Structures are given as structure tokens and as C-alpha cells.
Amino acid sequence: MANYCCATRTNYFRVKDPESFKSFMHTVYGSEEPVDVWEETDRSGNKVFGFGCYGVIAGVCGDEEEYEESCYDDFIEGLQRYVADDDAIIILESGNEKLRYLVGQAEIITSKEYRFVNIADIAKLRAAELLNNPNWSTKLSY
Secondary structure, three states, rough: OOEEEEEEEEEEEEOOHHHHHHHHHOOOOOOOOOOEEEEEEOOOEEEEEEEEOOEEEEEEEHHHHHHHHHHHHHHHHHHHHHHHOOOEEEEEEEEEEOOOOOEEEEEEOOOOOEEEEEHHHHHHHHHHHHOOOOOOOOOOOO
């Protein structure tokens, strides 16, 4: 049996309240190590933030031993409260479990919406389009 190994990272994005956002991010933890938060200034002079870690982001619970699904939901809802109304946070995750599972995914968070995108699903859809066969499928995880 192999362990899942991955890295998680975001784009740079603007927030409504930088100080409150930084406080919120102090409550976020990763599965393997702390989540790093980066702060820069964009070309317009606005503060922008990014974050990431090795492993997955587990959520905003105070005690990692009591992780629940809602911890991650709370994390996403928190990001929605802080991201600027005209900006988006894109969380990228890339990982593997030996060569059995190769994962590439993105979560897109705006102040109003959330979407999950899986690279394997996109690739299968695009291949079916290129083949002009909407029923075409293949096995990518094995």
C-alpha cells in the first residue's frame, strides 16, 4: 500500500480585509505540515495573497485529531467571505499514489460560487470531443 503525496497551492488574489484574512488563515491547517501564506503587492499597489502546503489542506478545525468533513466546508466558506468580490481563488492540487493514481484538480472560489475541476474528467471529455464520440471513455486510475 502506498501513501498519497501531493502539493497544494493557490494563485495570488485580493481580499476584502487583509488583517482579518491573515487571522483566518492562522486557523487553517494541512494534513502533513502547516499552510504557508504569502503576501505581495501587485502592479496596482494592492495587497495580494497566496497560500499552499505539501499535502492537502484539512480545514479550519482547532484540533487535527477531530477532523470532520465540515472543517473543509468551513474553510471554503471562510475563503468566500474574504475574497474580493471581483477576484477568484484557485486552489491547485497535484499528487500521486505511486503510479496508480495521478491527481490534478482545481477548486475555484469566488465570493458567490464554488466549483471543483478534475483534470482527468476534463481530459476524458476533450478526448471524446476530439474523437467526435460522446460515449468514448477510458480508465485513467488503475
